[in-house]
Amino acid sequence: MPTIEENQQTWDKSYEWEQQGDEWSSAWGGAEAQWVGSILPRIHAFIPTGTILEIAPGFGRWTNYLRKSCDRLIVVDLSEKCIKACQQRFANDSHIEYHVNDGRSLAMIPDNSIDFVFSFDSLVHAEADVLETYLAQLATKLKPNGLGFIHHSNLGQYQPALSLIEQIPSEMRAEIVNKVLLEPTRWRAGSMTARLFVNYCDRVGLKCIGQELVNWENESLLIDSFSLFTPKNSIWSRNNHVLENLGFMQEAAANKKRSHVYSIENKQVGS
Numbered sequence: 667m668p669t670i671e672e673n674q675q676t677w678d679k680s681y682e683w684e685q686q687g688d689e690w691s692s693a694w695g696g697a698e699a700q701w702v703g704s705i706l707p708r709i710h711a712f713i714p715t716g717t718i719l720e721i722a723p724g725f726g727r728w729t730n731y732l733r734k735s736c737d738r739l740i741v742v743d744l745s746e747k748c749i750k751a752c753q754q755r756f757a758n759d760s761h762i763e764y765h766v767n768d769g770r771s772l773a774m775i776p777d778n779s780i781d782f783v784f785s786f787d788s789l790v791h792a793e794a795d796v797l798e799t800y801l802a803q804l805a806t807k808l809k810p811n812g813l814g815f816i817h818h819s820n821l822g823q824y825q826p827a828l829s830l831i832e833q834i835p836s837e838m839r840a841e842i843v844n845k846v847l848l849e850p851t852r853w854r855a856g857s858m859t860a861r862l863f864v865n866y867c868d869r870v871g872l873k874c875i876g877q878e879l880v881n882w883e884n885e886s887l888l889i890d891s892f893s894l895f896t897p898k899n900s901i902w903s904r905n906n907h908v909l910e911n912l913g914f915m916q917e918a919a920a921n922k923k924r925s926h927v928y929s930i931e932n933k934q935v936g937s
């Protein structure tokens with residue numbers, strides 16, 4: 667159960683950020699290969715655009731690409747260390763605005779101002795109440811035809827199994843099941859699910875229009891969801907299309923293979 671305080675402690679204090687988060691892209695062959703091969707194909711219809719809000723940018727792994735896809739970029743993170751790192755990294759970009767928040771509030775964002783809200787590889791560590799709070803605020807922050815793409819935990823789908831396992835004495839648990847189910851939780855939020863995301867949208871006048879449930883690293887459980895949403899009366903509103911994709915890491919492996927030939931990441935100066 668990662669709490670906001672634990673996230674704060676981890677990302678603001680204990681985590682070293684030696685490669686600015688690029689270390690998490692190694693399965694894809696680097697951040698550039700992951701962006702071009704796995705993120706952009708999922709959001710290409712929504713960018714470039716006017717104003718993007720990125721929630722939880724860390725040291726700017728995706729900010730580095732989002733900044734080239736909008737007139738204005740607002741980034742909000744609960745870690746002051748992360749926001750300072752982004753300010754330094756993108757010091758030449760006058761169109762980026764930075765905010766440290768409390769892990770919940772978007773009060774600094776004007777209503778009706780956001781064309782596209784994005785978060786990737788961050789809110790998987792946020793419990794359901796955090797997602798609910800962010801969505802309630804995004805309902806007023808998005809423009810009438812705005813869109814959102816948020817990567818969050820679906821681990822709660824396996825909660826009944828997790829609860830059963832928690833009843834097994836811990837010494838036996840380590841032996842028997844940690845490797846099967848508990849280890850693969852990867853610090854995902856156990857209370858959050860793709861279904862809850864749909865409900866939270868419905869409650870506040872948003873419509874969830876697409877969800878891709880995926881596995882992560884070498885796991886064979888759909889522990890994550892990429893959820894797409896829009897105001898319920900927007901021109902993009904439609905029934906939710908759901909895809910269960912257990913081949914997500916095969917996609918990563920294909921990206922990696924290709925990146926040896928096509929990536930110019932290590933040759934770019936100042937990126």
Ligand SMILES: C[S@@+](CC[C@H](N)C(=O)[O-])C[C@H]1O[C@@H](n2cnc3c(N)ncnc32)[C@H](O)[C@@H]1O
Binds near residue numbers: 687721742744769
């Ligand atoms: C694993 S890092 C990922 C950063 C970046 N998205 C990336 O992929 O490189 C998680 C980030 O989420 C931020 N974070 C976690 N929970 C948050 C919350 N509730 N609100 C805002 N930021 C949060 C952390 O401070 C950290 O910067």
